[in-house]
Amino acid sequence: MFLSKIELPFSVTDIPTFSFDNCKALKELNIHQNIKTIGWDIFRNAENLEKFTVHPLNPNFSTEDDVLYDHEKSTLLKFPPAKEKITIPSTVKNIATSAFNTSKNLKEITIPETVEKINTWAFANCPLLTKITLLVKKPVYMSEAFQIGREKTFYVPKEAIEEYKKSNDMSWKNANYIGI
16 A cells, blocks of 8 residues: 555644655645645655645645645745646746755746746756646746756747847757747
8 A cells, every 4th residue: 555645744844845755546645734834846756646735834835736835925836736737826926946856747837037047957857748838928037947858939028039049058059939
């Protein structure tokens, strides 16, 4: 029998990096009110994870559409790898390190114009991700957010295509663009 749902004891306040690495049967994680920190890439290869729930009294984290955010929803922390698409809320300014890493079912994402930074490996190991819509008019900081060597096509505002091509960030220079 494999673990499909986790309810952490109230004595646990921190979830370290790689805590649930390769928990392939895990479908849901409930985050109680005492959890203060969550490490990056805690669910690597947990490909059946469908949802996060956060206790309403937790002052550090929140969810929307089963996705894990900081309490203010300004940072997207972790996308459940079993999901196929997302339109990120306009409250988000930052996409955390490895937020979508190993989301092997992810096909489509829309990033709002409020996003200012996409962190390292945010979209690594997302083999089905083919539709990346960026509503941002100027290239945001992005350091190795996508797999190196993987050809990318971004859907961006037509008037922003040249701005993206002129960017000093190699991640933007080596991409293809379609105007929207």
